[in-house]
Amino acid sequence: MTSINIRKCSIEDLQILQEVSIETFSDTFKEQNSPENMAAYLEKAYTSKKLENELSNASSQFFFIYLNEELAGYLKVNTGDAQSEEMDDDTLEIERIYVRSKYQKQGLGKYLMNKAIEIATELNKKAIWLGVWEKNQNAIAFYNKNGFVKTGAHSFYMGDEEQIDFILTKTL
Secondary structure: OOOEEEEEOOHHHHHHHHHHHHHHHHHHHHHHOOHHHHHHHHHHHOOHHHHHHHHHOOOEEEEEEEEOOEEEEEEEEEOHHHOOOOOOOOEEEEEEEEEOHHHOOOOHHHHHHHHHHHHHHHOOOOEEEEEEEOOOHHHHHHHHHOOOEEEEEEEEEEOOEEEEEEEEEEEO
16 A cells, blocks of 8 residues: 655755755756756755755745655745745745656655645645746646646756746646
C-alpha cells in the first residue's frame, strides 16, 4: 500500500532541503544548459544562507512530500513581498514544485499543487501563479491541465544566459 505524507519544513531541514534542491534542479535542467551556467546558478540559488533566509521568511513556506516514508520532493509557496514578482496581495506564488526524478510520474506534483491551492484558499487568495521555463514543456502541460493559463513572462538568468519564464495563473 502506498502512503503519501506532506509536512511543513523547518530550519532543521536546511541541509536536506539544500541537497534535494540541487539534485532536482540539476536533474531537470542540466541537459539543456551549459555546465558553467548550471554551476553558477546552483552556487547562487541554493546556498545555505539563502535557503536559511527563505526558511526564516514568514511569507514563505516549504513542505516536504514523502512517498512510503521516503523524501520524494518539496513545495515552496510565497505570499506578500516574498513573491518573486510584484503581485497583488490576493495572490500566492508557487515558487517550486520539485519532485526527485525516481518519484516522478506518480502523482506527487498534483499532491503538492493541491497543497498550494489549499493554502491559498485558507489565506483567502483570489489567484495562484508561478513562473515556468518556456522550454519545460512537461511542466507547462501539467500546469495547463490543472487550470493555469499564461498571463505574462519574465526573464530568468541561468548563469550569464537570459532565459524566459512564462507566468501562469490560476484563478481560485
